[in-house]
Amino acid sequence: MAETVSEVFNDADADVIFRSSDGVHLHLHKVILSKVSSVFQCMFTLPNVPSPSPGPETAVQVVQVAENAVVLEDLFRLCYPMEHEQIKDLNHLRSVLDAARKYDMTFILKRLQDNLRLVAPSRALRVYCVAYLTKCADVAEYAARLLLGSFKLLLPCNLPHELEELPAMALAQLVIYHETCMSSAEGVLDDDAWMGTAILDPDLGMYEADMVPWVWLTCESCQVADEYEQPDDDDIVGQFVRPRAWWCLYRDAAKTALSFRPNHPTVTETHLMERALRQAARCTTCAPEAASHLLQYSQKAANRIEARISQIKLGLTFSDEE
Numbered sequence: 311m312a313e314t315v316s317e318v319f320n321d322a323d324a325d326v327i328f329r330s331s332d333g334v335h336l337h338l339h340k341v342i343l344s345k346v347s348s349v350f351q352c353m354f355t356l357p358n359v360p361s362p363s364p365g366p367e368t369a370v371q372v373v374q375v376a377e378n379a380v381v382l383e384d385l386f387r388l389c390y391p392m393e394h395e396q397i398k399d400l401n402h403l404r405s406v407l408d409a410a411r412k413y414d415m416t417f418i419l420k421r422l423q424d425n426l427r428l429v430a431p432s433r434a435l436r437v438y439c440v441a442y443l444t445k446c447a448d449v450a451e452y453a454a455r456l457l458l459g460s461f462k463l464l465l466p467c468n469l470p471h472e473l474e475e476l477p478a479m480a481l482a483q484l485v486i487y488h489e490t491c492m493s494s495a496e497g498v499l500d501d502d503a504w505m506g507t508a509i510l511d512p513d514l515g516m517y518e519a520d521m522v523p524w525v526w527l528t529c530e531s532c533q534v535a536d537e538y539e540q541p542d543d544d545d546i547v548g549q550f551v552r553p554r555a556w557w558c559l560y561r562d563a564a565k566t567a568l569s570f571r572p573n574h575p576t577v578t579e580t581h582l583m584e585r586a587l588r589q590a591a592r593c594t595t596c597a598p599e600a601a602s603h604l605l606q607y608s609q610k611a612a613n614r615i616e617a618r619i620s621q622i623k624l625g626l627t628f629s630d631e632e
Contacts, residue, residue, distance in 0.1 A: 318383050326354070327372045334379035338386065340371075346389045349413045381405045388418045397425055400433065400440055407444040423449050430456055439472035442480045442626070451624045454487050458619070459573040479627070487624045492572035494618045496565050498611050499577070505607075506551040524607060525599040526557035532593035554596065556589035560604060564611075574616035578608045 313329070316336045324337030344351040353373070375382065384406050387394040397403040403426060410418045423446045430437040430449065434456040441450035473481070498504070506527065535558040563582040576582075583604050590600035 316379060316383060319386060325370050327370055328382060329372055329374045330379040330382050331376055332378045334382075335372075336379070336382055336386065337370075342389055343386075346418055347413045347415045377405070377409050381409055385409050385415075385418065388421055389415075396428060397422075398429065400429065400436055403429070404440050404444060407440075407446070411444065419446075427452055433470075434460065436470035436472060438484065439470055439476055439480075442628070443472060443475055445628055447626050447628075450626055454484055454624050455619075457484070458488065458491055459571050459575065483624060483626055487622065488572065490622055491619050492569055494622060495568045495572040495574070495576075495615045498614045498618065499561050499565055499568075502551040504614070505553070524553075524557075525596050525603050526554040526590075527551060529554055529593060529595045531595040532556065532590075554590075554593070556586045556593075556596065556600070557604075558586075559589055560586035560608075564608075572615075572619070574612040574619065577611050577615065578605075580605075583608070 313333045313335060316334050319336040319338055321337050321339070324339055326338050326340050326343070328336040328338055330336065340350075340354045344354055354371075377385070380402070384394070384397060384402070397406060403422065407419070407422050407426070410422055423441075426437060426441060426444075426446060426449050430453045434453045438450050438453035438457065441447075441453055505524070533555045534552050535555040537558070560583050563585065564577045567576050567579065567582055583601075586604065587600055590596040590604075593600075
């Protein structure tokens with residue numbers, strides 16, 4: 311295989327040469343590599359092994375490595391004071407991450423994980439897989455959170471090829487996280503006690519003492535929802551919190567949406583309110599305030615959902631830790 315010198319790393323004062331798997335020589339500096347990698351630091355304390363191919367480069371140590379030149383160049387760009395672009399190709403980013411982990415380059419790993427996080431909003435499931443496979447737990451958690459807002463969690467047309475490498479437990483943990491968040495989010499809309507006091511809830515940072523209670527709780531003109539018509543004698547909350555039937559149309563639509571996308575912005579989507587507001591418009595008492603009250607309630611519910619979900623952890627364990 312013909313050997314060439316890297317166009318990026320070709321300093322004449324280099325004191326170590328890395329030979330890539332595709333025969334490219336990268337001229338580097340031991341002092342820099344020792345600062346970013348404990349593996350290289352130990353390596354450079356060992357006696358220099360003479361190069362099997364004598365030539366003008368034999369005055370410096372030559373290290374044969376398994377990575378190709380493109381991976382090594384992007385890895386070492388992060389070690390040197392030079393410009394480097396965000397890596398957008400996930401296959402390549404994973405290779406660079408694997409190399410950084412292999413050589414115990416902790417600081418470089420952090421920068422590569424930040425790069426991976428930037429890619430996540432557009433390719434959350436694939437980033438989750440790559441993050442798991444490269445043991446980037448924080449990025450995997452971030453990607454899992456993003457997936458709460460996606461209808462396409464595991465649709466066949468959306469499956470990345472990295473799923474073939476993912477252990478079943480990693481996928482199970484993602485599904486369990488999604489289901490746990492869904493249950494917690496739906497619980498906000500089912501919490502009648504909270505709904506009865508949410509308008510005066512200082513915990514959400516939205517205390518509004520001058521506001522009247524929700525119109526669907528105070529109206530005496532339109533129908534109470536059937537499920538609230540006959541509260542049990544021991545249901546103290548049910549004696550006071552009896553929403554009108556039209557509000558339940560919004561609640562049910564929002565819960566259905568949350569079963570697919572258990573993310574806090576879901577409950578604020580106005581199309582979920584349309585049927586309820588059409589029904590509320592038939593009541594002369596509810597009509598004037600139904601829209602504004604429902605929008606305010608949905609935002610408060612979204613804040614509460616966000617607070618709940620932020621407390622739920624993915625509980626990720628890697629295959630060699632199980």
